[in-house]
Amino acid sequence: MPTKSITPGHRIGFIGTRFAGTDGVSLEAAKWAKVLWHHRHTSFWFAGKLDTDPSVSMLVPHAYFGHLDIQWVNDRVFGVSTRDPEVTRRIFALAEHLKRSIYEFVRHFDIEILIVQNALCIPMNIPLGVAISTFIAETNFPTIAHHHDFYWERDRFAVNAAGDLLRMAFPCTIPSIQHVTINSEAQRALSHRRGVSSVLVPNVLDFETPPPGLDDFNSDFRESVGLAPDDILFLQPTRVVPRKGIEHAISLIKQLGNPKCKLVISHESGDEGHEYLNALREMADQQGVDLRFIPDRIGEERGVNANGEKVYLLADAYLHADFITYPSLYEGFGNALIEAFYYRKPVLVNRYSIFVSDIEPRGFEVITMNGYMTRDTVDEVRRVIDDRKYRQAMVEKNYELSKRFFSYAVLRRKLRALVTNVTGMDDL
Known part of the structure; x- marks a missing residue:
């Protein structure tokens, strides 16, 4: 031809x-x-x-x-x-x-x-x-x-x-x-x-178009997944597979020592079995961390699941999140990181190789770790949570940089x- x-x-x-x-x-x-x-x-x-x-x-x-x-x-x-x-x-x-x-x-x-x-x-x-x-x-x-x-x-x-x-x-x-x-x-x-x-x-992502806000459907997301209005929602917006390093998110919340901090995982275990999920649940239980696993509450469309519970978009979870955990060991790029920038949320990043080579040099402000959780990292997360002005400056800078490099x-x-x-x- x-x-x-x-x-x-x-x-x-x-x-x-x-x-x-x-x-x-x-x-x-x-x-x-x-x-x-x-x-x-x-x-x-x-x-x-x-x-x-x-x-x-x-x-x-x-x-x-x-x-x-x-x-x-x-x-x-x-x-x-x-x-x-x-x-x-x-x-x-x-x-x-x-x-x-x-x-x-x-x-x-x-x-x-x-x-x-x-x-x-x-x-x-x-x-x-x-x-x-x-x-x-x-x-x-x-x-x-x-x-x-x-x-x-x-x-x-x-x-x-x-x-x-x-x-x-x-x-x-x-x-x-x-x-x-x-x-x-x-x-x-x-x-x-x-x-x-x-x-x-x-x-x-379409950074020229701001993300949607809260509405009549998603306004009750926190209550629907069992969180109180004043809980601090740490969102892990990934599948549950070992390379996502979710054990570091559990360790972070343990070290923060604040019972109001709750970890919510949005996605399923994927195609690698449930051993890792079970290990995470056991770890969270041993360390006294409130872990919520809600893949049946997040879908491609809003609606109702087989149990009659509301199903939300991942965007709805981002809107309600206070902080995003992204402690991956390896990523081909890092879509969830760009999504955190889009929804103007502070984020913890384990410095995986593509982040170091292609994203970090652009000047984004995130809390980083290098394969393990340190006291300085925990203190920085605590500051971001407590200092609204500091947090707002961080996420606005990331949004503007994303418009230049990832729009x-x-x-x-x-x-x-x-x-x-x-x-x-x-x-x-």
């Missing part, structure tokens, strides 16, 4: 394993589509799991990493060092099916530019990565590959029997692909490992360059 002559108002095809829910890839893809739409570019969606408008979408079940056939492949190529010929045959059969589906997607919606979201960097679906790479190789199709996570960043992919396929497709380095990374560490690693350059596009304006500039590289015209 030859490269098309592209005219203003382009038809953009997003390809990924999933565009549904509140995972980071889906959220960032939606932001990209929103910015593109403001400049007359129409977005279309191809994935194995979708909550997008069916009229602009193509649902292909085998594109989803959770499909049984894809799980069958993953079970036989990761954690082992040899690959059975039948596994190879199945991978390429699935890839051929998916490639035909991509051809159909491009034809049906008259797609002019592809944006691949994370499907060419982390091998959750090897057949999909092979299919996309083969399609681009056969067509020289103009493609923007947005890389959120690389397989070499994850221990679970270290031992595998698919090195040939990983080198082929994760990522593919065909010249018609423009690569996008979300942090400078990934940008350097991609250049070193694959010999290709990339454009750094950080994750963003839609930044994304707009980056997308303008990427699209212009394809079209030869300044379209955004």
Whole structure:
């Protein structure tokens, strides 16, 4: 398929394993589509799991990493060092099916530019990565590959029997692909490992539009989750997985020694089991820390859960929070940190590598720790809680800095360059 002559108002095809829910890839893809739409570019969606408008979408079940056939492949190529010929045959059969589906997607919606979201960097679906790479190789199709996570960043992919396929497709380095990374560490690693350059596009929020305030629905959030009006709400707005370092948040509240301080965790345990959650509950109980685990009270939409209890947005929890804990050991970027800046909340950060390289140098004011809780860190948190004027100056500075470095304006500039590289015209 030859490269098309592209005219203003382009038809953009997003390809990924999933565009549904509140995972980071889906959220960032939606932001990209929103910015593109403001400049007359129409977005279309191809994935194995979708909550997008069916009229602009193509649902292909085998594109989803959770499909049984894809799980069958993953079970036989990761954690082992040899690959059975039948596994190879199945991978390429699935890839051929998916490639035909991509051809159909491009034809049906008259797609002019592809944006691949994370499907060419982390091998959750090897057949999909092979299919996309083969399609681009056969067509020289103009493609923007947005890389959120690389397989070499994850221990679970270290031992595998698919090195040939990983080198082929994760990522593919065909010249018609423009690569996008979300942090400078990934940008350097991609250049070193694959010999290709990339454009750094950080994750963003709409800082030009202030967050919503309290309203009739969310005004009772504290009471609804069992907190008193004068309790000090420490919000941990993450999943419960070990790399989030939530034990440090418990330690912080223990050392503050204030019974009014309550720790609220908004998200579920994720896909790594409940051992960590159970350990956190035991730790909190032993240290006398009031820990509230409320994933059934936070959803993608406001409503009522199966128990007849109100379900709030994560934004509602942020609005009521007094302080955000973010003691992660590792993050690809740090969406919850940017959200804390957006909702003008003070935040504790464990100085993970991407924070040190890409965020801290911008001059943001946060309370930091370096892998362990010190008395100085606890005292600084106490000051932020007690000194309203000091706290307000801190969060306002962070909001203004975020408008400069992590806003839609930044994304707009980056997308303008990427699209212009394809079209030869300044379209955004």
